[in-house]
Amino acid sequence: MKQSKDPFEAALEEQEESPPDSPVGEDELNSQTPNEPQNQTNGGHNLLVDDDDYDNIGPNIKNPSHPSSSSTPKLHSTSVNANVATRATTKNKEYEDEEEEENVEVELSKFPSSADPAKMAKMQAILSQFTENQMSRYESFRRSALQRSNMRRLLVSITGSQKISLPMTIVVCGIAKMFVGELVEKARIVMTERKESGPIRPCHIREAYRRLKLEGKVPKRSVQRLFR
Amino acid sequence: MSNPSAGASSKSKVGSSQPSETSFKRKRGVFQKDLQHMMYGFGDDPNPLPETVALVEDIVVEYVTDMAHKAQDIGSKRGKLSVDDFLYLIRKDLPKLNRCTELLSMQEELKQARKAFEVDEEKLGTLE
Numbered sequence: 194m195k196q197s198k199d200p201f202e203a204a205l206e207e208q209e210e211s212p213p214d215s216p217v218g219e220d221e222l223n224s225q226t227p228n229e230p231q232n233q234t235n236g237g238h239n240l241l242v243d244d245d246d247y248d249n250i251g252p253n254i255k256n257p258s259h260p261s262s263s264s265t266p267k268l269h270s271t272s273v274n275a276n277v278a279t280r281a282t283t284k285n286k287e288y289e290d291e292e293e294e295e296n297v298e299v300e301l302s303k304f305p306s307s308a309d310p311a312k313m314a315k316m317q318a319i320l321s322q323f324t325e326n327q328m329s330r331y332e333s334f335r336r337s338a339l340q341r342s343n344m345r346r347l348l349v350s351i352t353g354s355q356k357i358s359l360p361m362t363i364v365v366c367g368i369a370k371m372f373v374g375e376l377v378e379k380a381r382i383v384m385t386e387r388k389e390s391g392p393i394r395p396c397h398i399r400e401a402y403r404r405l406k407l408e409g410k411v412p413k414r415s416v417q418r419l420f421r
Numbered sequence: 422m423s424n425p426s427a428g429a430s431s432k433s434k435v436g437s438s439q440p441s442e443t444s445f446k447r448k449r450g451v452f453q454k455d456l457q458h459m460m461y462g463f464g465d466d467p468n469p470l471p472e473t474v475a476l477v478e479d480i481v482v483e484y485v486t487d488m489a490h491k492a493q494d495i496g497s498k499r500g501k502l503s504v505d506d507f508l509y510l511i512r513k514d515l516p517k518l519n520r521c522t523e524l525l526s527m528q529e530e531l532k533q534a535r536k537a538f539e540v541d542e543e544k545l546g547t548l549e
Binding site for chain 1: 451452455456458459460461462463464465466468469470472473476477480481482484485486487488489490491493501502503504507508510511514516517520521524525528
């Protein structure tokens, strides 16, 4: 157990130098060091490394913050902590040191994956300037995920076959999450067009879904559903 | 579009008419908790409306169902269903495709890392 802290703290110190204003850095890491072995199966699932998505969500993050109560960020973090607890860094030396490394929620202090220092630096710069609201929303964005077990059950019931491999579940969860993102973003666009505010209502979602259908992003049913 | 409005009842009908051996009657709110956080992350209110979440869940389940059926159609030609069938389906949608390849490669890395870790642990065990 002690070993896990060392490379991590080394990385943490390395982190502390860069964005001084990043609010989540240390607290996040310290609160996450308790190992959660039962979530290990979710390890691969919750790797929220998306350099590509950074660009996509850019404009979204800059949205004016919604009036959220102070209690909700905590609600998100605690319930999400229970839900998801794994995030891996790609620095290879840390992989070999401790498996618990992977169970620690590294979230925002590390941006592994392509290990592209330019992208990482850009991301750090952006993140350091986030308001608390934006940070909590970004945290929700990174950590949220559909449960793999539920997805697997759904896939089994759809295909009728028990042999749903793990990569397939992971892929479908990822695709579904991005689809939700498309829906919600389009619904927000619809709302601004109609000059409405507040929580998203079903009518916005339906309009967004209709537009996505027109764009061809929703697979069409080959069989007509006659009796709905 | 009248589909989502009848979505609630029709989903349960679809669930029971599916030729599946498992008795997965579409329960309400399977993904509800996760969806709430996800929608907040993507731009909704911190507390999304429950009817909105239910609608999004219905849409997502329908989306996954349609995708899975299409993937099955593709996969049946090859034999069995595989990941590549899904990847083929989203080939036109670049963000999704990139994201999926990223997820898969991360999963591979994790697998390798765990294997390496276990080997190390064995060595430690023998040393002690």
